[in-house]
Amino acid sequence: MSIVAFVNQKGGCAKSTTAVHFSYWLFHKQRNVLLVDADAQRSSSIWLESLEVPIPCQVVQSASVLLTELPKLAEQHDAVIVDGPAGLSDATKAIVQCADLAVIPCQPSGVDLRSAADAIRLIQQAQVIRGGAPMAAVFLSRAVKGTRLKDEAIGHLASLGVPILKTVIHQRQAVADTFGQAATAWELLGKAAVEAADEFEQLFREIMALLPKE
Numbered sequence: 001m002s003i004v005a006f007v008n009q010k011g012g013c014a015k016s017t018t019a020v021h022f023s024y025w026l027f028h029k030q031r032n033v034l035l036v037d038a039d040a041q042r043s044s045s046i047w048l049e050s051l052e053v054p055i056p057c058q059v060v061q062s063a064s065v066l067l068t069e070l071p072k073l074a075e076q077h078d079a080v081i082v083d084g085p086a087g088l089s090d091a092t093k094a095i096v097q098c099a100d101l102a103v104i105p106c107q108p109s110g111v112d113l114r115s116a117a118d119a120i121r122l123i124q125q126a127q128v129i130r131g132g133a134p135m136a137a138v139f140l141s142r143a144v145k146g147t148r149l150k151d152e153a154i155g156h157l158a159s160l161g162v163p164i165l166k167t168v169i170h171q172r173q174a175v176a177d178t179f180g181q182a183a184t185a186w187e188l189l190g191k192a193a194v195e196a197a198d199e200f201e202q203l204f205r206e207i208m209a210l211l212p213k214e
């Protein structure tokens with residue numbers, strides 16, 4: 001049904017981490033979910049394969065294959081989650097052409113805000129061509145608790161004309177550890193992992209609220 005893509009040219013902003021956690025969350029909600037890994041690094045598909053639960057995944061990197069396959073895959077699944085590559089490549093443009101919702105993770109720093117602005121511009125160009133689609137939303141990722149940057153970033157993002165999700169995903173070692181532990185935040189022990197899992201849950205509820213009801 002819906003294609004939700006995590007896009008941002010900026011490397012390291014948590015596209016793959018969020019795509020994997022969202023796929024895992026949907027899988028546990030009994031959704032027929034597929035993750036499409038569009039990044040040459042293949043980190044999200046390697047990560048999903050390492051998990052104990054069998055979450056389907058396909059690696060598709062070419063722009064033309066993404067353009068033809070994503071609509072077909074959407075017909076066959078409740079949700080197709082796309083992990084976008086770093087850079088505003090043809091693949092990213094193809095993903096934005098097909099997505100129902102483009103979600104931009106953005107770290108609260110000056111350089112990252114500039115990258116997010118470029119991704120937002122790309123999405124807004126697609127919205128003109130596609131008569132409003134894809135919907136778009138930004139969220140703050142990897143925010144360090146107790147810094148003022150977060151408030152400044154929210155102010156800057158608000159001026160770019162894209163909805164900002166209320167949930168902020170904070171920087172936590174527990175999240176950084178998930179890939180190496182072949183796990184997600186839900187499976188790790190400790191207070192920080194529980195807090196991270198709660199934030200992801202809240203973020204994904206917000207994302208789901210943007211999508212049409214099934």
Ligand SMILES: Nc1ncnc2c1ncn2[C@@H]1O[C@H](COP(=O)(O)OP(=O)(O)OP(=O)(O)O)[C@@H](O)[C@H]1O
Pocket residue numbers: 009010011012013014015016017018039041043085086141142169170171172173175176177179
């Ligand atoms: N909330 C968080 N707290 C701590 N570390 C995080 C958090 N989110 C992501 N990371 C770490 O930041 C790094 C980059 O994350 P990730 O690979 O998800 O970004 P990306 O946007 O997919 O990067 P790329 O564009 O290179 O594919 C990883 O080492 C990941 O473990």
Ligand SMILES: [Mg+2]
Pocket residue numbers: 015016017039043044083084
């Ligand atoms: Mg990635």
